[in-house]
Amino acid sequence: MIKRTAILLLFGVVGGLLAWAGINLLFSTFMLYDDEGYVLLTLRDFSRHGALYDQIFTQYGPAFYLIYGALQHLLHFAWTNTTGRWITLVNWSGTTVFCTLLMWRARAAWPFVLFVLVDVFAYLWIMIQEPMHPGSTITLLVAGAAWLGWEMLRAGRMNLFAGLLGVIGALLALIKINVGVFLILSAGFWLLLGTSGLRLPRKQLGLACLGLILPALLMRALLGEPWVLTFAIIAGLAAVSVVLGVTPATQVRPINGPANWCWFVGAGLGVTAIVAGLVLARGTSLGGLWEGVIIAPLKHPGIYAFPVRWRPAVVWVALGAALLLLTATLRPDNRRLALAIAWIRVVTTLLFQIVLLPWFSSSQAAIGLCYGVPxxxxxxxxxxxxxxxAPANQARAWLAILLVFQGLHAYPVAGSQLNWGTFLWVPLMVLGLEEALDVLLEKQTDTARRLRLVVFTVVCSLTFFITQTLVQVARHNHLNNEPLELPGAEHIGMPANYSSAIRVITENARVHGDVLLSLPGAYSLNLWSGVDTPTLANVTHWFSLLTPERQQAVIARLDSSPRSLFIVQHNILASLMETGFHPKGPIMDYVYASYHRAFGIEGYSFWVRNGRSIAPLSTGTLQRTEETKPDAYRLSLTLAARHGDIARIEVRSIIGQPWLVLTLDASNTRTELTPLHLDGSTAGPARPADWPLNLKELDRVDLFFTSSKPKPPPESLEAILLDGEGRHLGTARVLASNGGERPPAPPRHP
Structure with missing residues (x-):
């Protein structure tokens, strides 16, 4: 009893540390490509307008919007970056808990269960980069299918197994159709292998052939690409292997009659009908639903793809595994083959753990796809x-068949999809290792017991190493990032140079715009500033995903608004161009003909309509003056009215670790105020001003001072405005002396 309590306490402590790390990692990360903004905006717009696909563009299925729409209606929250992070944390944690429960119920030794708890959480670290993306919902549903599906298999409740998989498969297909199809294939293969009345060798041969060709059919659009051809070969061989490998477990509970298939198909069709009915009732047309769920995903590989970087010998590994399993199928009682497979598991697990070591830079998920799936x-x-x-054998077999088909999620974009598609490799690997150790150490000698103790010690050490690493990274990010302090993202941190730049961009968008489009679509800027998008058809890569008709609607809205804005994120744009992906199309042509750049900051540039000028709020310039003193400077800041008097201004460098460069106040700085219009023109003459500075209108604040201290580049400087009691009144960024970043390259046409 004491031992059990101690183990439960250990799990509680480790789980608490993981939750703390997850919270701090989520709230100290914001990715500039801003997929989360796109998802949050479409969720908000669907809750307000309905008409998914017909008016609201999305790449995802209606079930995603209905599930979270119902949750929002129940809990009455707003769609913000903060909300998205809490939902993602729940999904991330739930996925981890489901995998841990499967291990616990399969009676794995507690060190292995604890390792799975920690490593699945670490494997899915990618969640922090795309909060509220359907990926976290997908992993939760897949992990739920893994655990609950195995519980049904273990209990022999095959009707419930089939019905459960029909429900989850349909939900996944109506969130992201390819992932749902992969789960349906896993369940279908299992049911076919377990159906009595058909000769087993024929079923194995038929399903192995089907599994071999399915990846090539899926990837036919890009099969000429070397990385895609390799993917198709590996996935096909992995499907052959898994058909052979799981067959014995499928025979434990044979399926008699059509009842199981009726549950499977009926449950799936029932969920599909309910979801379709609900979304049609919210204003989606039948044609729009068909286009959004079926047709548009089929076009995706031809629009954007991101390759897998295959590791050495992956095809040979996949081929060797298939041949070894074919031999084992023909000679199931061969002791040497069993020992060989056991040693392969031990060596594979050992090599996989090297990935976790700090001096080995490879990705867990990449190794999981390259070697775990085959x-x-x-x-x-x-x-x-x-x-x-039998229960443990069923658990491994069910995990394996899910893993092999979910691994296809990495086509055609092998980004976060690598992690989402292969995380089941962790519990499968650990359960396989435990069985291998039981076989290799089945003689209960002193040596075997010592070796088992060594393995447990290594597993526990690795578990605590992963936990410590997650906690350290989370703590570092929490301490070194600065909050954005924007609506709905008040406590989300970024490096100081980016958090201040985003605040500047957001403030200028709020004051100077009534319609805002960004390149690529960074829709968190719309959420923070409250400025509308041109239409309800919003997506990150609008230049390639929106039809010409929808692009013309965007152009019409931009053209009708003299205060429309265009914001470019050059770092992300450059990354796209480096991969050969050059944004082009009607909107790009229109923007280059109709807008010009007003200012640039930290990889962003802020564009306004031709013929229009603006005062770039919360920005400034630093220049030497023409006075005789060599160390005389003028810091000019463009500031809106403040709620409080500015008693001093701290100038700090914010590249890397922020540090104070100098302090400007009444003791060392002379000031002048020049009132400005929003277009940047002067609204009156310059006048001397005394400290503390009282800003009741838009002003250019000129600060004259001398300083012999060496100064960092101007674009690395931020001015912090403080009142007499040290309260924060705002910040301003000093722009580069050349006016900021380069404008984006003009669109390239074939």
Missing amino acids: LAGLFAWPLRSSPQN
């Missing part, structure tokens, strides 16, 4: 076939 069948193959081992 070897899944070997980890599923039962090394011991006694009845007491």
Whole structure:
């Protein structure tokens, strides 16, 4: 009892540390490509307007919007970056808990269960980069299918197993159709292998052939690309292996009659009908639903793809695993084959753990796809076939068949999809390792017991190393990032140079614009500033995903507004261009003909309509004056009215670790105020001003001072405005002496 309590306490402490790390990692990360803004905006717009697909553009299925729309209606929250992070944390944690429960219920040793708890959480660290993306919902549903599906198999409740998989498969298909199809294939293969009345070798041969060609059919649009061809070969061989590897487990609970299939198909069709009915009732047309759920995803590989970087010998590993399993199928009682498979599992697990070491830079998820997926069948193959081992054998087999098909999620974009599609490799690997150790150390000698103790010690050490790493990274990010302090993102941190730049961009958008489009679509700027998008058809890569008709609607709205704005994120744009992806189309042509750049800051540039000028708020310039003193400077800041008097201004460098450069106040600085119009023209003459500075209108504040201290580049400086009691009144960024970043290159046409 004491031991059990201590173990539960240990799990509680580790779980608490993971939750703390997850919160701080989520709230100290904001990615400039801003997929989260796109998802949040479409969720908000759907809750207000309905008409998914017909008016609101989205790449995702209606179930995603209905699920979270219902949650919003129940809890009455707003769609903000903060809300998205809390929902993502719940999904991330839930995915981890489901995998841990499966391990616990499969009676794995507690060090292995604890390792899975920690490593699945670490494997899915990518969640911090795309909060509120459907990926976190997908992993939660897949992990739920893994755990609950196995519970149904273990209990022999095959009707419930089939019905559960029909429901989850349909939900996934109506969130992201390819992922749902992959889960339906996993369940379908399992049911077919377990159906009695058909000769098993024929079923194996038929399903192996089907599994071999399915990846090539899926990837036919890009099959000429070397990385895609490799993917199709590896995935096909992995499917062959998993059919052979899971077959013994599917025979534990044979399926008799059509009842299971009726539950499977009926549950899936029922969910599909309910979701379709609800979204049609919210204003979506039948044609729009068909286009959004079925047709548009089929076009995606031809629009944008991001390749897998395959590791050495992956095809040979996949081929070797398939041949070894074919041999094991033909000679199931061969002791040497069982020992060989056991050793392969041990060595594979050992090599995989090297990925976790700090001096080895490879990605867990990349290794999981390159080697875990091809070897899944070997980890599923039962090394011991006694009845007491049947539940664990079923667990590994079910995890393996899910993993192999979910691994296809990395096509055609192998970004976060690598992690979302292969995280089940972790529990499969650990369960496979435990069975291998039981086989290799089945003689209860002193040496075997010592070796088992060594393995447990290594696993526990690795568990605490991963936990410590997550906590350290989270703590570092929390301490070194600065909050954005924007509506709905008050406590989300970024490096100081980016957080201040984004505040400047947002303030100028709020004051100077009534319509805002960004390149690529960074819709968090719209949420923070409260400035509308041109239409309800919003997506990150609008230049390639919106139809010409929808692009013309965007142009018409921009053209009708003299105060429309265009904001470019050059770092992300440059990354796209480096991969050969050059934004072009009607909107790009219109923008280059109709807008010019007003100012640039930290990789962003702020564009306004031709013939219009603006006062760039909360920005400034630093220049030497023409006075005789060599160390005389003028810092000019463009500031809106403040709620409080400015008693001093601290100038700090914010590249890397922020540090104070100098302090300007009544003791060392002479000031002048020049009232300005919003277009930047002067509204009156310059006048001397005394400290503290009282700003009741838009002013250019000129600060004259001398300083012999060496100064960082102007674009690395931020001015912090403080009142007499040290309260924060705002900030302003000093722009580069050349006016800021380069404008984007003009669109390239074929």
